Amino acid sequence: MAAIPIILGFPLTMWLGALTLISLLITATLGYGFYKQKIHRIPFTYHMYAAALTLLLALIHIASVIYLYYL
Incomplete structure (x- = not known):
């Protein structure tokens, strides 16, 4: 299992998910x-x-989740 990058106490995948959600709402x-x-x-x-x-952003988020948690 790969090391999960932590930014301000939360995993990178959470931040990517939040950015994706904000981008979706703007769109x-x-x-x-x-x-x-x-x-x-x-x-x-x-x-x-x-x-x-x-x-x-969604593709990067999905790829990072698969890479970090399943490979």
């Missing part, structure tokens, strides 16, 4: 704002970038 908020036409100043491409960032 959903942007998408909802565009759907209800309440966001006019922010380009739609920001929603696409946020979605790509969320996917990337």
Whole structure:
């Protein structure tokens, strides 16, 4: 089992999960704002970038959990 990095008393995987959740909430908020036409100043491409960032963070989070806890 690999050594689990600890940051401020919590494992790295917890921090990655929290970042993924925050990114998901930002992406959903942007998408909802565009759907209800309440966001006019922010380009739609920001929603696409946020979605790509969320996917990337989720993949890194999953890979780190598998590596640290199962290999």
